Amino acid sequence: MSLCFCSILKPLILNRGQDFVSRWAPNPNIKPVQFFNLQIHGKDFSFKSVHTDGVGVIYSDDTVSERSSPPDAEPEAGGQAHEVVNGVTGTATEDSREATSEIRLKKSQGRVGNLEESDKEGRFKLRNGREVFEEKAYLVGVARKGDTDGSFGIEESLSELEQLADTAGLLVVGSTYQKLATRNPRTYIGSGKVAEIKSAIHAFGVETVIFDDELSPGQLRNLEKTFGGDVRVCDRTALILDIFNQRAATREAALQVSLAQMEYQLPRLTRMWTHLERQAGGQVKGMGEKQIEVDKRILRDQIAALKKEIESVRKHRKQYRNRRVSVPVPVVSLVGYTKAGKSTLLNRLTGADVLAEDKLFATLDPTTRRVQMKNGKEFLLTDTVGFIQKLPTTLVAAFRATLEEISESSLLVHVVDISHPLAKQQIEAVDKVLAELDTSSIPKLIVWNKVDNASDPEKIKSEAKKNADVICISALTGEGLDDFCNAVQEKLKDMMVWVEALIPFDKGELLSTIHHVGMVEKTEYVENGALVRAHVPLRFARILTPMRQICVS
Ligand SMILES: Nc1nc2c(ncn2[C@@H]2O[C@H](COP(=O)(O)OP(=O)(O)OP(=O)(O)O)[C@@H](O)[C@H]2O)c(=O)[nH]1
Numbered sequence: 001m002s003l004c005f006c007s008i009l010k011p012l013i014l015n016r017g018q019d020f021v022s023r024w025a026p027n028p029n030i031k032p033v034q035f036f037n038l039q040i041h042g043k044d045f046s047f048k049s050v051h052t053d054g055v056g057v058i059y060s061d062d063t064v065s066e067r068s069s070p071p072d073a074e075p076e077a078g079g080q081a082h083e084v085v086n087g088v089t090g091t092a093t094e095d096s097r098e099a100t101s102e103i104r105l106k107k108s109q110g111r112v113g114n115l116e117e118s119d120k121e122g123r124f125k126l127r128n129g130r131e132v133f134e135e136k137a138y139l140v141g142v143a144r145k146g147d148t149d150g151s152f153g154i155e156e157s158l159s160e161l162e163q164l165a166d167t168a169g170l171l172v173v174g175s176t177y178q179k180l181a182t183r184n185p186r187t188y189i190g191s192g193k194v195a196e197i198k199s200a201i202h203a204f205g206v207e208t209v210i211f212d213d214e215l216s217p218g219q220l221r222n223l224e225k226t227f228g229g230d231v232r233v234c235d236r237t238a239l240i241l242d243i244f245n246q247r248a249a250t251r252e253a254a255l256q257v258s259l260a261q262m263e264y265q266l267p268r269l270t271r272m273w274t275h276l277e278r279q280a281g282g283q284v285k286g287m288g289e290k291q292i293e294v295d296k297r298i299l300r301d302q303i304a305a306l307k308k309e310i311e312s313v314r315k316h317r318k319q320y321r322n323r324r325v326s327v328p329v330p331v332v333s334l335v336g337y338t339k340a341g342k343s344t345l346l347n348r349l350t351g352a353d354v355l356a357e358d359k360l361f362a363t364l365d366p367t368t369r370r371v372q373m374k375n376g377k378e379f380l381l382t383d384t385v386g387f388i389q390k391l392p393t394t395l396v397a398a399f400r401a402t403l404e405e406i407s408e409s410s411l412l413v414h415v416v417d418i419s420h421p422l423a424k425q426q427i428e429a430v431d432k433v434l435a436e437l438d439t440s441s442i443p444k445l446i447v448w449n450k451v452d453n454a455s456d457p458e459k460i461k462s463e464a465k466k467n468a469d470v471i472c473i474s475a476l477t478g479e480g481l482d483d484f485c486n487a488v489q490e491k492l493k494d495m496m497v498w499v500e501a502l503i504p505f506d507k508g509e510l511l512s513t514i515h516h517v518g519m520v521e522k523t524e525y526v527e528n529g530a531l532v533r534a535h536v537p538l539r540f541a542r543i544l545t546p547m548r549q550i551c552v553s
């Protein structure tokens with residue numbers, strides 16, 4: 001049984017192994033709540049304290065209601081009052097407020113006891129082929145006041161974070177956000193918001209609080225201290241790293257994710273100091289500090305060893321790529337936001353069997369396949385890892401080796417899910433990462449995918465026609481794929497050079513390669529060979545140089 005979500009906080013050397021369940025088990029201290037407002041799945045709910053105003057009733061299926069029971073309230077007919085606690089209906093016969101509270105408390109305790117057995121059992125879910133404990137998560141975001149740059153709004157960003165949490169195998173029980181001019185350096189959010197989240201933690205038995213932006217190690221530590229012992233605090237970066245960790249299927253991907261996780265972990269190791277300090281009851285001063293230094297040193301050594309290993313894998317990959325270069329078929333790379341449909345397009349065009357599904361980050365490793373066009377021409381198509389807004393820099397750096405595929409391609413095809421309401425923002429996020437990868441010199445073709453899913457496909461198609469670099473397709477239905485291949489061919493032709501060469505009869509294989517990778521205008525058979533006039537890729541033109549010298553123009 002693997003317990004994936006804790007992996008960020010448990011690098012190899014600090015792995016606490018199977019104690020995860022007990023450390024991150026549902027909080028047994030679920031207490032009655034004070035007055036607060038919460039946003040759950042986009043809806044606003046208000047709660048009142050059990051002690052003062054009445055009975056706040058929280059159902060386990062996330063629906064919330066409120067039942068008022070003032071001190072002098074009459075019991076229901078027959079002297080019985082029905083109670084609903086966490087979706088379980090019970091009956092209380094007493095009409096005294098005190099007695100009712102007591103019974104409620106007992107039931108609540110009973111519920112916690114059950115959680116530790118049956119409910120907890122039911123929360124092991126199969127994710128990405130692994131069994132993951134479905135922790136209860138609460139999401140927190142910050143909207144910067146005056147942010148009008150057209151980027152992702154806070155609600156959209158939180159909704160994406162919810163999808164990420166779901167992909168990681170967490171159960172999102174609520175979310176909240178705050179508009180701030182500047183972030184609080186100590187706790188990222190204001191103290192009022194911190195108190196509100198604390199209430200939510202108690203109300204829902206939240207086990208993990210996830211922030212939508214990267215937190216500094218200090219903020220992380222302060223928030224964990226404030227929220228209390230068993231509640232874990234993490235950020236978007238940790239969540240994405242965890243998904244990558246769950247999804248890494250090859251050794252290279254696993255190594256890269258491990259490196260990114262360790263680099264993320266290194267400055268945050270201080271968290272373990274507080275943990276050790278707690279274990280020592282605060283009495284053995286300095287012990288935690290010493291331990292953290294040891295841990296950091298081990299982690300640094302592991303990072304160095306991992307980098308070496310990745311370098312050797314990278315060398316192999318380069319050798320393989322060089323071999324591919326000797327066959328001068330142009331390489332076209334698919335790039336784009338996660339879930340845009342890159343793998344679906346590769347599968348459709350090449351008959352490949354790359355995992356394509358309605359989940360974020362389905363693909364981590366590049367896959368290259370040969371595309372044979374109807375006119376006999378060929379190009380290599382590479383599927384790459386998808387991008388996301390606020391992509392952690394550690395991850396971009398770690399995947400730089402994989403993304404070398406992108407920087408060495410002849411053409412980039414930017415696949416966009418045009419049916420997505422935030423398509424424009426997703427395009428901007430992808431362009432930002434591409435700029436980081438220094439791909440400005442590589443020509444681009446933009447593909448508006450999922451046109452079948454758009455609310456007005458005809459409008460989208462006519463928009464696309466106005467733009468020379470945009471092709472409209474549906475990778476799912478196959479619509480527009482011929483246009484796509486022709487556009488790729490045209491783009492590739494722009495990058496080819498014009499040659500006229502006399503190919504000797506004993507080099508017949510060169511002639512067929514020209515036909516495969518180039519665009520032949522004319523072939524004439526003369527006494528000592530074939531005189532070819534064609535556009536060919538630059539690399540191939542170099543191979544033809546000796547034959548070009550004897551070319552009869
Ligand atoms: N309606 C519709 N759905 C599509 C189309 N293309 C892809 N999809 C769906 O979109 C989802 C994501 O597709 P993928 O091909 O896995 O997307 P991806 O870009 O490879 O995603 P990552 O690997 O996460 O980067 C899948 O459920 C596909 O079936 C399309 O043209 N139309």
Ligand SMILES: [Mg+2]
Nearest residue numbers: 342343362363
């Ligand atoms: Mg994919």
